Amino acid sequence: MSTSKGKILVVEDMAIQRENLRQILTLEDYTVETAANGLKALDALQNGYTPELVICDIMMPEMDGYQLREAMREMPAWRGIGFIFLSAKASKEDIQAGKSYGVEEYLTKPVEIPALLQAVNVSLRRLQEIREAEKTRNEELFRELFTRVSHEMRTPLSIITGGLSLFELESATSPEIKQYLNYIVNGHDRILALVEKVRHMQEAQNAQVPYVLGVTISVSEIPQIFENIFKKRTFFGRYTEKDVVFNVDLADEDNSLNVNPKEMEMMLEEVLENAIKFSDSTRAITVTGCKTKGNYELCIEDSGKGFPLQAQEDLFKPFFQFQREVQEQQGMGIGLAVVKALAEKNEIKLRMENSDAKHGRFIFSVPIAQS
Known part of the structure; x- marks a missing residue:
C-alpha cells in the first residue's frame, strides 16, 4: 500500500466532476474527501476534518467558494490549509477576483489533468516549505x-x-x-x-567539534558516577521519600569509552531521574552494560509500565512531558532534550524502548576507545 501524499478536500456541486476529481487524485496516492458545496465542507472542517489542501468550485448552492474561503480565513486553525479555486469563471476579471482571496492557485474548467496535478503538487510543496520555515523560526x-x-x-x-x-x-x-x-x-x-x-x-x-579526541572514561568508573549523582543535594534531596532500589551489573569493565566524563554524568543523571519518576512503588532501577559491535551498550531500566510508541518518539523533544498531570511532574520538560543533544555531541546513539517485562529503558550505545 502506497503512503498518502497528502489529504485533499474536493468541494464541487456537480457529482460527476466531483467523482472524477476524487478518482484522479486517489490514483496519484492522495487521500481525498469530497463535499457537495461550501456549507458541507465547512461542516466537515468544524467536525474535525483537517485537510492539507482544498480544491473548491466557486458557483455552488447554499455556500459558494468565496464564502467558504472567507470562513476558513477567519479561523486561525484553518489558515495553514492550502486552497485552490477550480471554476468555470474564466475571465481575466474572474481570475483576479479569485486570486484576491489569497489562494495558492486559480484553475479554470475544463482543466487538463497534468495542470491539475502540477498545481496540487506545487501547492503542497510550498505549504510544507512554509511550515518547515515557521517551525525553524519558532525553534x-x-x-x-x-x-x-x-x-x-x-x-x-x-x-x-x-x-x-x-x-x-x-x-x-x-x-x-x-x-x-x-x-x-x-x-x-x-x-x-x-x-x-x-x-x-x-x-x-552549537558545538562545532562533536567530541574531543582522547577524552575517555573507563566502564569501571560508571558505578562511581552513579554514586556521585545520588550524593548531589539537587538530586537526592528530591527523592528522600522514595525507596530507590538501585542495581548495577556491568560486564566488560576493562573497556574505555569515548565520552566526556562530565557530560556522561549529566546524561545519566537526567535518565536516572526519569526512571525514578516512572517506576512503580518499588522504585527498582537496574543498570546493565556490555560490549557489542565496537560499542558499549549501557541500559537503564525502570520498574514502571513502559511508554507508548508515540511517546517514545516524543520523549526527547524539548518541553514534552509524558503524563504530566498523572505523574504530577514539575519542571519544563527539557531534561531528556539535553540528554539527546549531549549524546549527539559525543556521537552516542541513544534510544528508548520497552523491555520484555514492559518496563521503560534507555540505552546508550557509546563508542569504545581504541587501545
Whole structure:
C-alpha cells in the first residue's frame, strides 16, 4: 500500500466532476474527501476534518467558494490549509477576483489533468516549505529566549547562593529558620539546575567539534558516577521519600569509552531521574552494560509500565512531558532534550524502548576507545 501524499478536500456541486476529481487524485496516492458545496465542507472542517489542501468550485448552492474561503480565513486553525479555486469563471476579471482571496492557485474548467496535478503538487510543496520555515523560526526564537533568560538569571542566582552560604554557616540560627532556609535552598537549587540544563543544551547544539579526541572514561568508573549523582543535594534531596532500589551489573569493565566524563554524568543523571519518576512503588532501577559491535551498550531500566510508541518518539523533544498531570511532574520538560543533544555531541546513539517485562529503558550505545 502506497503512503498518502497528502489529504485533499474536493468541494464541487456537480457529482460527476466531483467523482472524477476524487478518482484522479486517489490514483496519484492522495487521500481525498469530497463535499457537495461550501456549507458541507465547512461542516466537515468544524467536525474535525483537517485537510492539507482544498480544491473548491466557486458557483455552488447554499455556500459558494468565496464564502467558504472567507470562513476558513477567519479561523486561525484553518489558515495553514492550502486552497485552490477550480471554476468555470474564466475571465481575466474572474481570475483576479479569485486570486484576491489569497489562494495558492486559480484553475479554470475544463482543466487538463497534468495542470491539475502540477498545481496540487506545487501547492503542497510550498505549504510544507512554509511550515518547515515557521517551525525553524519558532525553534530559533525559543532557543534565543531561553539562552537570554538563563544568562540573565545566573547573576541574581549567584548573589542568592552567596547569601545562603552565609546563613548556612550561622550556627545560632533557630531550627525553624533553618527549616525555612532549607526550603529556599531547595528552590534555589532547582532553578539553578534548570538554568544549567538550558545552558548545556545550547552549548551541545552549537558545538562545532562533536567530541574531543582522547577524552575517555573507563566502564569501571560508571558505578562511581552513579554514586556521585545520588550524593548531589539537587538530586537526592528530591527523592528522600522514595525507596530507590538501585542495581548495577556491568560486564566488560576493562573497556574505555569515548565520552566526556562530565557530560556522561549529566546524561545519566537526567535518565536516572526519569526512571525514578516512572517506576512503580518499588522504585527498582537496574543498570546493565556490555560490549557489542565496537560499542558499549549501557541500559537503564525502570520498574514502571513502559511508554507508548508515540511517546517514545516524543520523549526527547524539548518541553514534552509524558503524563504530566498523572505523574504530577514539575519542571519544563527539557531534561531528556539535553540528554539527546549531549549524546549527539559525543556521537552516542541513544534510544528508548520497552523491555520484555514492559518496563521503560534507555540505552546508550557509546563508542569504545581504541587501545
